[in-house]
Amino acid sequence: MALPSIPGVFLALALVALSPAKEDPGVPKEFRVRMAEYLKARQQAIKDIPAVPAKSTPEQIHAGQVAMFQAVHAMRPNAQQGSVFTADMQEFVVKIVQSEMKGKDGQAARGTTKQGNPAMESPQGKLSVKVNAAYPEDAPLSSVPPTLLLRLPQLPKELDYRFVGRHLILRDTGANMIVDYIPNVVP
Amino acid sequence: MTHRIILFFYLSLALAWPAEVHGPIKAKSFRFAVIGDSGTGGNGAREVGAQLAKARETFPFDVVVMLGDNLYGGQKPKDFQTKFEQPYKTLLDAGVKFYASLGNHDDPSQDSYKLFNMNGRKYYTFQPADRVRFFALDSNYMDKAQLSWLEGELKKTNSDWKICFFHHPLYSSGERHGPSLEMRALLEPLFVKYGVSLVLSGHEHFYERIKPQRGIYYFIVGSSAKLRKDGIARTDLTVKGFSSDLAFTLMELVDDQLSFQTITRTGQAVDSGVLVRTPTRE
Numbered sequence: 001m002a003l004p005s006i007p008g009v010f011l012a013l014a015l016v017a018l019s020p021a022k023e024d025p026g027v028p029k030e031f032r033v034r035m036a037e038y039l040k041a042r043q044q045a046i047k048d049i050p051a052v053p054a055k056s057t058p059e060q061i062h063a064g065q066v067a068m069f070q071a072v073h074a075m076r077p078n079a080q081q082g083s084v085f086t087a088d089m090q091e092f093v094v095k096i097v098q099s100e101m102k103g104k105d106g107q108a109a110r111g112t113t114k115q116g117n118p119a120m121e122s123p124q125g126k127l128s129v130k131v132n133a134a135y136p137e138d139a140p141l142s143s144v145p146p147t148l149l150l151r152l153p154q155l156p157k158e159l160d161y162r163f164v165g166r167h168l169i170l171r172d173t174g175a176n177m178i179v180d181y182i183p184n185v186v187p
Numbered sequence: 188m189t190h191r192i193i194l195f196f197y198l199s200l201a202l203a204w205p206a207e208v209h210g211p212i213k214a215k216s217f218r219f220a221v222i223g224d225s226g227t228g229g230n231g232a233r234e235v236g237a238q239l240a241k242a243r244e245t246f247p248f249d250v251v252v253m254l255g256d257n258l259y260g261g262q263k264p265k266d267f268q269t270k271f272e273q274p275y276k277t278l279l280d281a282g283v284k285f286y287a288s289l290g291n292h293d294d295p296s297q298d299s300y301k302l303f304n305m306n307g308r309k310y311y312t313f314q315p316a317d318r319v320r321f322f323a324l325d326s327n328y329m330d331k332a333q334l335s336w337l338e339g340e341l342k343k344t345n346s347d348w349k350i351c352f353f354h355h356p357l358y359s360s361g362e363r364h365g366p367s368l369e370m371r372a373l374l375e376p377l378f379v380k381y382g383v384s385l386v387l388s389g390h391e392h393f394y395e396r397i398k399p400q401r402g403i404y405y406f407i408v409g410s411s412a413k414l415r416k417d418g419i420a421r422t423d424l425t426v427k428g429f430s431s432d433l434a435f436t437l438m439e440l441v442d443d444q445l446s447f448q449t450i451t452r453t454g455q456a457v458d459s460g461v462l463v464r465t466p467t468r469e
Contacts, residue, residue, distance in 0.1 A: 052296075052299050052307075053299065053307075054299055054306040054307030054308075055299070055301035055306065056299040056300060056301060057264075057300075057301065058263070058264035058266075058267035058268075058300060059264045060299075061296050061297075061299050061300060062263060062264055064299075065296055108368050108369055109369065112367070112369065115291050115355075115364070116290075116291030116292060116327065137261065137262065137263070137294075138260055138261045138262070140291055140292045141291065141293075141294070141295070141327065142291070142327075143291050143326070143327045143328070143355070144327070144328055145369055146329035146330070146369050146370055146373055147369045147372075149328070149329065149330040149331070150330070150331060154330065154331055154332065160328060173295060176294070176296070
């Protein structure tokens with residue numbers, strides 16, 4: 001069987017990337033429900049916090065982030081690992097990550113997760129990952145392989161995927177808080 | 188004989204004496220400066236800031252683009268001061284506008300910092316002069332939304348000079364990081380299709396000018412505060428590599444020509460030239 005050429009693979013990747021966004025039918029429904037619930041509760045929790053202006057001082061940015069963290073953190077004191085990344089969602093994500101990152105073909109993607117990854121680059125060294133905890137202020141944020149982002153369910157602007165060590169975390173971008181994580185997802 | 192000796196002496200001196208910043212080719216051209224991986228707040232960063240301000244006396248510019256890693260480590264209010272506002276105080280006081288892109292060491296909340304002119308957006312576009320449009324991308328998180336946005340913006344602009352800048356280089360001879368091949372697979376087809384002429388990146392802590400790829404000029408300017416000496420591997424990609432000292436790059440656009448000069452923190456020009464824009468729309 002003839003293997004596809006590298007330019008062919010790149011072309012296919014580019015075509016996938018540029019095709020209109022479609023909701024992946026494989027994404028577990030329960031994950032979407034939990035994410036919607038999180039966003040609704042979040043909106044309620046931060047309703048009295050003034051939005052950080054688009055042209056802020058560093059003090060305004062810092063104050064906004066602290067206030068938002070306190071509000072979002074307080075709204076879910078009992079949150080645990082798996083509260084948003086449901087079991088079937090974890091399985092769904094692990095399959096995608098493994099297929100993107102396994103073996104020699106996944107070398108570039110694995111390398112990308114190490115860039116900015118606080119477990120590799122932070123002066124604090126290894127960081128513990130805890131649900132509902134603040135993402136450490138001084139720690140860098142990992143890059144996320146674009147090929148992976150094209151396959152994972154697209155997130156609203158309030159959330160993003162990042163890597164800490166081999167764990168995939170779901171981060172609240174405004175509160176800079178770890179919403180949930182999937183442990184040891186990177187092969 | 189004496190004349191020959193004197194001539195030889197001056198010639199030797201001219202060759203040994205490092206080139207310095209040269210002024211603009213044309214008085215009313217658009218000019219800008221490029222810095223990358225600049226956010227240490229250390230002595231080197233301050234020296235680069237001072238040299239950039241000095242260069243502006245000879246080569247006036249009102250725009251600086253930042254290629255990411257704008258603030259290393261802490262991102263508290265004092266860090267904005269020590270790692271950005273103080274090293275570039277002279278330029279900021281003179282009204283020079285900085286336009287930042289995010290690196291892997293940057294907290295994305297920097298997008299709301301007024302002096303980075305990102306206006307709350309992690310990727311954005313701006314037009315500082317007629318016929319010139321910049322596109323700042325977030326190469327840490329290149330998702331579908333960003334790719335769609337980029338294609339939409341590239342499609343609708345009619346600027347001659349389309350310049351993209353972002354942190355991770357698509358082409359690099361760096362021994363530590365190397366090129367971002369996945370990103371290249373996604374971005375290069377768009378750059379080629381919509382006639383992007385110039386791409387600026389950092390991440391690698393050195394300066395590298397890459398051989399034009401599919402009609403596009405690529406520069407890495409990632410040594411404005413951090414340096415990886417001998418970090419450039421021997422590859423066919425390099426037209427000019429420099430990793431012996433901290434540096435920044437000055438650029439001028441005159442019609443279809445791009446004039447550039449890369450300057451060290453001590454004011455030596457280590458690379459310069461004129462490149463011609465080649466429309467690459469396919």
